[in-house]
Amino acid sequence: MIINHPLLGPRDSQEFTYLGDASLIDRPDWQAPDAVDQFHDYLYLRDNPAGEHRELWFHEQGDRSWLVVTRNVVTHEILNVELASDVARSRGRSK
């Protein structure tokens, strides 16, 4: 698979380390009254869809940036690549 890095252009997926579902960006609030339940779901449960999947890849052998890759997990086709920091900020996170 070739990942089209927003800053560096097309890179071989072997340069990257895979983490998993991009929902891992949305870390729950540890002070919420139901934080225990929220953290259980956040850490252990996954949608695991058969189709488009937004997921976190780390450019470990490259510029060490985190990317959000939208990929079809049935065909392995990569549909979109964003910087994870942009995605996090657009969801209201400070960094």
Added chain:
Amino acid sequence: MRYSGFRVIREALTGHKGWQPAWRDPAPQASYDYVIIGGGGHGLATAYYLAKEFNQARIAVLEKGYIGGGNVGRNTTIIRSNYLLDGNEPFYEFSMKLWEGLEQDFNFNAMVSQRGVLNLCHTDAQRDAYTRRGNAMRLNGVDAELLDREGVRRIAPFLNFDSARFPIKGGLLQRRGGTVRHDAVAWGYARGADSRGVDIIQNCEVTGMRIENGRILGVETSRGFIGAKKVGCAVAGSSSKVMSHAGMRLPIESHVLQAFVSEGLKPVIPGVITYGAGHFYVSQSDKGGLVFGGDIDGYNSYAQRGNMPVVEDVCEGGMSLMPIIGRARLLRMWGGIMDMSMDGSPIIDKTDVDGLYFNGGWCYGGFKATPASGWAFAHLLATDKPHQTARAYRFDRFRKGLMIDEKGMGAQPNLH
């Protein structure tokens, strides 16, 4: 019809005209007491033991394709009971004992071959870990032997003993481990279940679940609605998809694992050998092909085919451990979709929906578990109580911090 040596000779003398199909091809009935989703090893074994050991009737297995088309027919056929943790080891040993009597039990030649499983170690720390694991196995009454370097050399003189980077220091051997012909396991259970009245319905995909007031009433399928008092889901890599019909999210990701077979060669590999310094393991089938594999590709996938980097990685591991493999030609390769759980261990449990039960999270090690998984799931379905060897395989272990994490990797499915 019972199979026997006598029968084979009689058929040989009469032109093989007396063989009959090994199972029927029934149309689905309007409703059943038990509907098992998934005609893989686990689903078929569940139906078989429900009928045979728990005396239940009105059972159907619904399979979206053909039986044996999933992981049960795609794996590298290794069976073993060499686990470390208490939640696992009694269960896998129960499975091993069932394998030992399986062919007589279901009257089918599954080519169960206890040719030994040898895990190599390459550092002192790894040897310590294997010593510990071997002791844990023996505490559970399971055979385990720690071999030194010369002990390994006696079994497998062709390995690369000259590697300075990854020297072979010894290995942990389970002589009762080995291989089983995977397709025959699906067929044997299918035939055994069918002969006890189980309807095996192929080309029947479950597309929805009918749930009212917290109770399951049946399943929607590509062949219409099928009512059921109890529904058991055993669909391996499709677990998240099927259970989403009940509104559930699972502690599971689907990943692809690849397998490889070389051209047929004269006998060279005595049992199963796993490399402790790279992602590579190998055995030899009775047809002579070297059957080998390595790690999962490492990213979510439902594709049933992998990518080149892992092919390269596995072949490099093979070359590093046993350079003679470089002379063999690769004949076939394929992939299967693994239900990778959050701690690397399976789930056999009830759900919050009355009458709906789940069996999954087998990762890349569920073939060896097939008999015990079927037995334990049948036990749960029939009695509503977990089988004593499967009591740890519950959904709530994540909430309670009771993970069964053999590798100590945490909630990172692609590392288990």
